[in-house]
Amino acid sequence: MRLVIARCSVDYVGRLTAHLPMAPRLLLFKADGSVSVHADDRAFKPLNWMNPPCSVRESTDDAGTGIWTVTHDKSGEKLVLRIEEIQHDSSHTLGADPGLQKDGVEAHLQELLAEHITTLGDGYTLIRREYPTAIGPVDILCRDGAGATVAVELKRRGDIDGVEQLTRYLELLNRDPSLSPVTGVFAAQEIKPQARVLASDRGIGCVTLDYDALRGIEPDTPRLF
The missing domain is CATH 3.40.1350.10 (Trna Endonuclease; Chain: A, domain 1)
Structure with a gap:
């Protein structure tokens, strides 16, 4: 899993469109291929996300702003993240999870x-x-x-x-x-x-x-x- 805390904006491009203005957010890139964008509230619910399978392409525009494009491999829908500042970027291997034990x-x-x-x-x-x-x-x-x-x-x-x-x-x-x-x-x-x-x-x-x-x-x- 990759954890990124960054000041960013997010645009969802697909069947619907949605925009998150520039603000500090947590970005989760999971091993299953999913990507989710979180704020410091809403409990566990992301502000926006992309279900797997998807691919991530990182680039930079002429102004030096990072452009991270998350594309769903089947539907072609996209999350476009404009990264103004990265405050934290780390990767961790969690391994297989045993799953929730039922009562x-x-x-x-x-x-x-x-x-x-x-x-x-x-x-x-x-x-x-x-x-x-x-x-x-x-x-x-x-x-x-x-x-x-x-x-x-x-x-x-x-x-x-x-x-x-x-x-x-x-x-x-x-x-x-x-x-x-x-x-x-x-x-x-x-x-x-x-x-x-x-x-x-x-x-x-x-x-x-x-x-x-x-x-x-x-x-x-x-x-x-």
């Missing part, structure tokens, strides 16, 4: 859903749990009734972060011709409205899971039928 309930949800994969729909079949990818394991990989590949991300409480995580998995899995096209399902005991909106916008289905029903436990509340 007991979340891990059990994965196990139960794999056993009862038709909870997602008639005709669903399991390919495998913890399907390995270069950016971490997909909770469940399965096929729907038509034989198409489906990636499932499981959470106890589903929020925007989980949708973003599944989006990254889908981008990677869809590069594999033996799996593509791959669609996504975001499954959780509770899904926040904002996460549902983002998932819908990205073509990702949402499924609310009943933990007790998956375990075969009858609800305490009496039912008429």
Whole structure:
């Protein structure tokens, strides 16, 4: 990973255009080929970013200003960074990350859903749990009734972060011709409205899971039928 703290402006050129005026910012160039631009607020969310795969070209204009152009290798969309001053520039090798360890309930949800994969729909079949990818394991990989590949991300409480995580998995899995096209399902005991909106916008289905029903436990509340 390369960390750069620089006074810079950023222009996004693609389907939409966006501009960040000159200011001090943190630039992250990750080993997976992604680039993100951060301010000293907004928690972990970048001001702008480019998903992998992308390439970076560094040059200088006639005035001596650094011009760093980040180009997405497939779409051709660009981030153009004008570097006025570099305050810090370092590179670090982090190595393979072991990934986030799930808590007991979340891990059990994965196990139960794999056993009862038709909870997602008639005709669903399991390919495998913890399907390995270069950016971490997909909770469940399965096929729907038509034989198409489906990636499932499981959470106890589903929020925007989980949708973003599944989006990254889908981008990677869809590069594999033996799996593509791959669609996504975001499954959780509770899904926040904002996460549902983002998932819908990205073509990702949402499924609310009943933990007790998956375990075969009858609800305490009496039912008429």
